[in-house]
Amino acid sequence: KDPGLGIRALHQQGIDGTGVGIAIIDQALLTGHEQYKDNLMLYERIHCGDAEATLHGAAVASLAVGKDTGVAPGAKLYYIATTHGHNGDDGRQFDASILADCIDRVVEINQELPDGEQIRVISISRGFNEQDEGYDRMLEAIAHAEQDGIFVLTTTTMQ
Numbered sequence: 001k002d003p004g005l006g007i008r009a010l011h012q013q014g015i016d017g018t019g020v021g022i023a024i025i026d027q028a029l030l031t032g033h034e035q036y037k038d039n040l041m042l043y044e045r046i047h048c049g050d051a052e053a054t055l056h057g058a059a060v061a062s063l064a065v066g067k068d069t070g071v072a073p074g075a076k077l078y079y080i081a082t083t084h085g086h087n088g089d090d091g092r093q094f095d096a097s098i099l100a101d102c103i104d105r106v107v108e109i110n111q112e113l114p115d116g117e118q119i120r121v122i123s124i125s126r127g128f129n130e131q132d133e134g135y136d137r138m139l140e141a142i143a144h145a146e147q148d149g150i151f152v153l154t155t156t157t158m159q
Contacts, residue, residue, distance in 0.1 A: 001068035017072025021119035022064050023106040023150075025099060027054035028081045035066035039077045046105060047098045048081040057081065060125055078109055078119055084126055097134025099124060100141035107141075107148050119150055127156035 002008060010016070021041075028050035031043050040061075057079070062069045065077045080102045085094045103122060110119045122145060128138055142152045 003069055003071055007071055017075030019116055020072060020075045021078055021117060022072060022075045023078040023119045023122040024060055024064060025080045025082060025102045025122060025124045026057040026060050029053055029057040029061060029079050033058050035062040035069055036077055039065040039075065040079060041076045042078045042109060045081045046102050047083065049083040060123065064123065078106065080105060094132055095134050096128045096132045096138035100134060100137040103141035103145050103152065107145050110148055110150060122150055122152045124154045127154055
């Protein structure tokens with residue numbers, strides 16, 4: 001349950017995410033998980049077709065804010081559950097505009113939070129590219145978040 005990479009030494013110095021909000025946009029979450037339930041400030045579902053919680057969301061939340069496993073166990077967690085696409089004849093089709101809707105919701109939430117308790121990062125374990133449906137909308141949402149002081153982290157590297 002040690003996050004490794006010298007993270008415990010940072011925690012001992014008081015660098016543990018206290019005063020920072022982290023938003024995660026991922027699959028459905030098990031909200032009562034012992035690692036992060038006390039950090040979970042908000043859980044919403046937007047375009048989420050998951051009937052039950054998934055493993056990935058719990059893993060990402062635990063790595064971010066988990067009390068034993070997290071890099072930032074003092075941070076507050078704001079979680080948006082989504083399934084990133086639409087079901088069609090060819091299976092699930094990714095739609096970046098769904099992620100854009102989720103990012104926009106995080107920005108709305110952030111604007112309601114008091115100074116010093118705001119969301120500073122959005123973590124999305126999904127990439128996107130210009131061929132994706134909703135690509136331009138996704139770029140607009142990321143720019144909007146950045147204007148609000150939120151760093152959006154995806155698996156896509158932007159040039």
